Amino acid sequence: MTGSLWRIGALARHNAMLRLRDPGQFIGYLIMPMVFMLVLRPIFQRAVPGGATQITTGLLVIYSMLALAIVGTSTLTERSWHTWDRLRATRATIPELLIGKTLPAYAMLLLQQAVLLAYGITIIGARPHGGGAYGLLAGAVLLWSATLLAIGTALAAVVRSYGELGAACDIGAITLATLGGAFVPVSMFPSWLRTVAPASPGYWALTMLQAAMRGDTHRTLVSAAILLAVGAAVAVFACRRLARGWGRTTML
Amino acid sequence: MLHAEGLSKHYGTVRALDGFTLDIARGEITGLVGHNGAGKSTFVDVLCGLVQPDRGTVTIDGRPPAAARGDVGVAPQHIALYPSATGREHLRLFGGLAGLRRAALAAATDEVIDALMLADFLDRRVGLLSGGQQRRVQAATALLHHPKLLLMDEPTAGADPQTRQSLLAALRRRAADGAAVLYTTHYLPELAELEATLAVARRGRIIARGTSPQLLDGLTSEVRLLAGGTDEVRVRTTDPAGTLTALIDRARGPIVDVDIRKPSLDDLYRSLASRP
Numbered sequence: 209m210t211g212s213l214w215r216i217g218a219l220a221r222h223n224a225m226l227r228l229r230d231p232g233q234f235i236g237y238l239i240m241p242m243v244f245m246l247v248l249r250p251i252f253q254r255a256v257p258g259g260a261t262q263i264t265t266g267l268l269v270i271y272s273m274l275a276l277a278i279v280g281t282s283t284l285t286e287r288s289w290h291t292w293d294r295l296r297a298t299r300a301t302i303p304e305l306l307i308g309k310t311l312p313a314y315a316m317l318l319l320q321q322a323v324l325l326a327y328g329i330t331i332i333g334a335r336p337h338g339g340g341a342y343g344l345l346a347g348a349v350l351l352w353s354a355t356l357l358a359i360g361t362a363l364a365a366v367v368r369s370y371g372e373l374g375a376a377c378d379i380g381a382i383t384l385a386t387l388g389g390a391f392v393p394v395s396m397f398p399s400w401l402r403t404v405a406p407a408s409p410g411y412w413a414l415t416m417l418q419a420a421m422r423g424d425t426h427r428t429l430v431s432a433a434i435l436l437a438v439g440a441a442v443a444v445f446a447c448r449r450l451a452r453g454w455g456r457t458t459m460l
Numbered sequence: 461m462l463h464a465e466g467l468s469k470h471y472g473t474v475r476a477l478d479g480f481t482l483d484i485a486r487g488e489i490t491g492l493v494g495h496n497g498a499g500k501s502t503f504v505d506v507l508c509g510l511v512q513p514d515r516g517t518v519t520i521d522g523r524p525p526a527a528a529r530g531d532v533g534v535a536p537q538h539i540a541l542y543p544s545a546t547g548r549e550h551l552r553l554f555g556g557l558a559g560l561r562r563a564a565l566a567a568a569t570d571e572v573i574d575a576l577m578l579a580d581f582l583d584r585r586v587g588l589l590s591g592g593q594q595r596r597v598q599a600a601t602a603l604l605h606h607p608k609l610l611l612m613d614e615p616t617a618g619a620d621p622q623t624r625q626s627l628l629a630a631l632r633r634r635a636a637d638g639a640a641v642l643y644t645t646h647y648l649p650e651l652a653e654l655e656a657t658l659a660v661a662r663r664g665r666i667i668a669r670g671t672s673p674q675l676l677d678g679l680t681s682e683v684r685l686l687a688g689g690t691d692e693v694r695v696r697t698t699d700p701a702g703t704l705t706a707l708i709d710r711a712r713g714p715i716v717d718v719d720i721r722k723p724s725l726d727d728l729y730r731s732l733a734s735r736p
Contacts, residue, residue: 211559218556222542222549229544290540294601297508298557299530453510 215300219308227312237275241267245332264328265417266390269410273381279313279360280373302451317353337423344420344428351432352413355439362446385410461486461640467516476502478664489641491651494661500644504613508534533607535599535615543587547597558605572600575630592623610641648725660732668732679723688713
């Protein structure tokens with residue numbers, strides 16, 4: 209194993225251990241959408257065509273966006289504990305630190321979405337069309353998780369406190385997910401709201417997941433490309449900000 | 461080992477470093493002293509590669525700090541540990557990041573456990589440890605990989621005597637093995653225990669550099685004499701023996717007590733720091 213992989217492994221193992229010692233928030237964001245899916249299924253099945261898919265993908269997008277708080281907290285704690293500068297002072301490079309740091313959070317996001325999708329398909333009645341849909345769904349989950357990882361890390365790089373992070377995640381997740389059609393399908397929005405809906409990453413996540421459910425490769429890839437661009441831009445910002453550090457002049 | 465010349469660093473209008481120059485040889489322990497805001501911690505941040513100086517050059521073993529990070533061990537001023545991780549998990553993390561693998565990591569871990577007396581609490585979560593125990597764990601993460609340059613930024617702040625003694629002993633051994641040590645502190649007797657050379661920082665630059673005898677030379681001693689039937693006499697002088705003889709000659713009653721207090725590092729520090 210090369211030195212770089214060894215360092216990434218050391219950091220990933222350490223961060224996985226820290227996440228596993230404090231799983232409460234993750235469990236909450238896993239169980240709550242399951243309960244809501246079960247309770248809301250009859251309403252959505254009557255009110256919306258493809259109601260089971262809408263409630264499954266909608267709640268997946270909402271709660272995966274709320275899980276930004278977990279991603280952000282894992283980075284913000286490095287600032288508040290002064291450990292980020294300790295890590296920067298080691299032999300590890302910034303890309304190694306970021307990969308090692310975010311791998312466990314990425315795995316957690318993947319797990320959350322995989323479990324919610326499996327639950328939606330087996331219990332709620334969402335139906336992927338054809339064998340290809342499962343491959344598209346897997347790709348969609350991988351990409352959406354990576355986008356969320358970038359957004360969460362960037363948020364943690366700019367907020368000044370846990371309170372700010374919590375507010376940004378809660379308000380941002382609910383607003384953007386709702387705007388993206390996670391609660392009510394965009395087709396039921398008033399026309400002015402339909403126009404602004406594509407400004408939300410949640411809109412593209414939902415479009416991608418629902419297209420993947422239908423086995424619509426083209427629509428899935430278009431949405432994925434847009435999310436990839438958003439995620440890459442945010443990731444570059446996060447990397448540059450975290451590489452600078454905060455010194456002794458900021459809050460926390 | 462360490463060569464820094466003419467370093468300057470501004471934070472807005474604040475001059476944290478202003479022509480900071482310092483060299484430290486292999487095996488040398490240098491005590492960096494100065495008031496808060498003298499530039500000590502900024503200098504440590506520069507050496508860690510965390511802060512880029514605006515001007516000046518700095519090399520560690522001939523390389524810039526960013527390229528020499530694997531050869532540097534740092535114990536920062538603040539406690540910088542993961543509260544929910546144990547001491548052993550910290551050693552595993554920082555050892556891994558330093559490139560230590562299984563057998564080497566196990567050997568290095570055993571060594572710092574002995575050196576800093578960590579065995580009793582190494583498997584407890586750091587957030588549950590006392591301040592002194594946390595200091596020891598933090599120092600262990602700096603010493604673990606046998607760095608060529610050790611940066612200890614007020615490592616004993618708030619530490620108990622046992623922590624202080626074990627840490628100072630470990631640093632003396634590392635210096636004897638050839639490591640260069642930069643030790644910042646406000647507690648000057650520690651530097652005497654370490655037999656450290658001194659660098660006095662003020663307003664972002666070094667204003668005095670040398671061994672303790674070199675820097676103490678020329679400072680006044682205090683001679684105190686108490687003779688029967690007279691008040692106590694205290695005189696500051698550069699010739700304590702001659703002054704004491706003269707005081708005894710002039711004393712009218714029997715001598716009750718005499719004392720010569722040689723200049724200390726505290727006197728030196730006060731003397732240098734009070735310069736305009």
